[in-house]
Amino acid sequence: MDLTLTKDDKAIAARAKTFAETVLFPLEQECEENDGLPTQARKALIRQVQESKLGGYNHEKDVGGQGFNVLQQIVCHEELAKATGCLWSSVWRPAVPLRSGTKQQIDTYLRPSCAGDRRSAYAITEPGAGSDASAVASTAVKRGGNYVINGEKWFVTGANLADFFLVHVHMDGDVKKPTLFLVEADQKGVEVKRVPKFTHNAYFTHAEILFKNVECTPSQMLGEPGQGLDLTKEWFIETRLEIASRCLGAAIRAAEAANAYASERVQFGKQIRDFQAVEAMLADMAVEIMATKAMLYRVGWEVSQGIDAKLVHARASAVKLQASEMVGRVTDKALQVLGGRGYMRENPVERLWREMRVERIWEGTSEIQRVIIGGQIKKRGMGVYTGWV
Ligand SMILES: Cc1cc2nc3c(=O)[nH]c(=O)nc-3n(C[C@H](O)[C@H](O)[C@H](O)COP(=O)(O)OP(=O)(O)OC[C@H]3O[C@@H](n4cnc5c(N)ncnc54)[C@H](O)[C@@H]3O)c2cc1C
Missing domain, CATH: 1.10.540.10 (Acyl-CoA dehydrogenase/oxidase, N-terminal domain)
Known part of the structure; x- marks a missing residue:
């Protein structure tokens, strides 16, 4: 090995x-x-x-x-x-x-x-369709040679940077025909409804977008009618590994900051790292990061070696679950080591702690990852996770 x-x-x-x-x-x-x-x-x-x-x-x-x-x-x-x-x-x-x-x-x-000349945003979620993408109410209906799209999308990340959207709809309102369309941001009938504020202060917005009788040519349909969910699933696998890498990087930065501060800060005449309670927090952070990195790099290596796509799907969920829960625990401990300074917005640890919260929600919540993992265990056995293939 x-x-x-x-x-x-x-x-x-x-x-x-x-x-x-x-x-x-x-x-x-x-x-x-x-x-x-x-x-x-x-x-x-x-x-x-x-x-x-x-x-x-x-x-x-x-x-x-x-x-x-x-x-x-x-x-x-x-x-x-x-x-x-x-x-x-x-x-x-x-x-x-x-x-x-x-x-x-x-x-x-x-x-x-x-x-870098164009940029897209992915629009799946709706007021009535979050974890359950099959509840999408947006539709595409054929009219003449074109398709007319109607619907409302929420939480569209990067809407402020995008000049086109990948829009997930049901062809003719048929749940069996999830379909993706490439819609220009300035196309007639595309409207930004609202740009809500979120926990993080970020480079991108998460807008609510309305699609009102937006007429698309067949060349704007990505794949075939009915292929939308499979194409979106490909996206989920990659973004789940991306999220895990992000959680890992964020956890490392927070832990490094806590480690440096633990040497710098003196209370009761000692560096705070010499208090066992603080040392234990540093140790827990290090171990959590090490475990997650081992898991993520292993799966990344397996994908790069061309492992069976079904195993990738199964394991990407486990890695996303582990990493996103881990970063919450690690950034919280790092903030604690920094004391009051860790709670200041000007401190990167505070921002990481706040920003990483969403990693347990988007691209499938932690609960949904557990549903996927449970389903994979039922279908393929525990070995998918406990074995080494
Ligand atoms: C900042 C941000 C950016 C986002 N960006 C995008 C984007 O770019 N494009 C996009 O399409 N979407 C985006 N989303 C949407 C995101 O993917 C959804 O928020 C997420 O899938 C959960 O859907 P929901 O919020 O409707 O929660 P719900 O699905 O309503 O879930 C509510 C609660 O119920 C639980 N739950 C639901 N179903 C089950 C189940 N079967 N078993 C156990 N528990 C369950 C959930 O885990 C959660 O705790 C973004 C969200 C946020 C917050």
Whole structure:
């Protein structure tokens, strides 16, 4: 068994670390205070991402991506995700299902997205459809040679950055025909209904978007009618591993900050790390991070080796569950070690603690991950998780 990272893996991680520390960290405070970045700063950041050669790192080189394997994407995101304000999302990762487009769709949507000239947002969730995507009420109905889309989407992450949306609808209102459409943000009938505030102050917004009689050509349909859920599931697998990498990076930054502070801070005439209660918190953080990293890198390596997609689906849920719950515990302990300073918004640990809360909710809540894991155990046996294949 060889668990070493290759020279290339390490070089990618080092590049991402430098980008996070030199470009993203200096923007954190501005992002926190303004709940995002002004347009000029966003444009400047796009140029810096283009120069960094990290943009589109989840896609192959032949469509303009960086050609990183899944393990390399993990180590890259782990470093970027140490930045607060969700600034990691400035290094774009165009939606996975765009790979399944026709040549014309790849040229129109995926290539420019990898280059940083276009950006998408994914719209599945609705007022009545959260964990249960089959409850989606948005519809596409054929009229003449085109399709007319109606519906309301919620929590559309990156709506402020996007110039097109991947919209999940039911063809003719038929639950058996989930279908994806590529809808331009400035298309007639697309309206931003509301931009609510969330717990984090972030680079992106999560808008509510209305689609009112939006007329789409057949060339705007991604895949076939009925294929929408399968395409979306591909997205879930990748984003669940991405989330796990993010939780890992955030936990490491918080633990490092706590460790440094524990040496710096003196109370009762001693460094606080010399109090066993504090030392135990540092130890627990280290062990939790080590366990999660081992799990995530293993699955990342397995995917990069071409393991059976069903196992990937099963294990991605376990990794997402573990990592997102772990980061909550670790950032909470790190904040505790920092005492009152850890509760100040100007402190990155406070922001990580607050921002990481959503990782247990989006892309399938912790409860839904347990439902998936339970279902996989029932279908395939415990060995999917307890074995080593
Ligand atoms: C900041 C943010 C950004 C988001 N970005 C996007 C986005 O870009 N695009 C998009 O489409 N969506 C997005 N979402 C939506 C997100 O994916 C949903 O919030 C999530 O899937 C949960 O759906 P819900 O909020 O409707 O909760 P619900 O599904 O209503 O769940 C409420 C509670 O019930 C539990 N529950 C539900 N079903 C079960 C079950 N079968 N077994 C056990 N417990 C269950 C849940 O775990 C949860 O605790 C975002 C959400 C947030 C908060």
